[in-house]
Amino acid sequence: MSQSILPARGRFITFEGIDGAGKSTHIQFVAELIRARGQELVSSREPGGTPLGEKLREMVLHDAMHLETEALLVFASRREHIARVIEPALARGAWVISDRFTDASFAYQGGGRGLDLAKLDTLANWVHPALWPDLTILFDVPLDVARARLDATRQLDRFEQEKADFFLATRNEYLRRAAQEPQRFRVIDSTQTIEATRAQLAEIIGALP
């Protein structure tokens, strides 16, 4: 009788933080660290990561909508992302890094917009009952630092135009989740220099089995 040997499941790593915290700056660096380990890597983002998800992203970032519509759209994008990108990649042994995942929904829709966290739990349990990141790297900065970085660089989308109390609540919800799940989260002080952050990231990725 022949025995099939399945590839070991890949790892799923997510990056989180308020807008301007610096996560996008560091994702390419982490991707290179992982590829240097000889791993196949899929680098993606949310909302987005699939053709349909990217259309939903445009709506979520630019069109005014009810806060529950916003939550449903980010989870619709996520459902597609998991089915078409994340699960197939993990199943064939590839590692997946995603610029944001469900922690962003808890932080932005829950913390920032004030949507009942129990509704977000329901959506998360429906859309991905058995999938959570193996590691979540949270880039943490005070609001004034994030705001100065954003103002210096770009045209602001619907979230980036929000006021300080929105980002304060978003950041607090991220930190609350990180404190609740210390085994999954690594919190990086993103007020450090880019070089110091890179050194910390190299340590974190290097320590992964």
Ligand SMILES: Nc1ncnc2c1ncn2[C@@H]1O[C@H](COP(=O)(O)OP(=O)(O)OP(=O)(O)O)[C@@H](O)[C@H]1O
């Ligand atoms: N440690 C740092 N020190 C100084 N500037 C930084 C640091 N990290 C990032 N920046 C700068 O801040 C700006 C915003 O960074 P980045 O785009 O990575 O933020 P982000 O968290 O991905 O934001 P968003 O989620 O809105 O895309 C960039 O111009 C980047 O060069």
Ligand SMILES: Cc1cn([C@H]2C[C@H](O)[C@@H](COP(=O)(O)O)O2)c(=O)[nH]c1=O
């Ligand atoms: C996944 C997800 C994202 N958001 C928000 C957070 C950001 O403001 C944007 C994405 O932009 P980025 O600069 O590429 O990070 O979308 C959200 O509100 N809820 C979510 O679940």
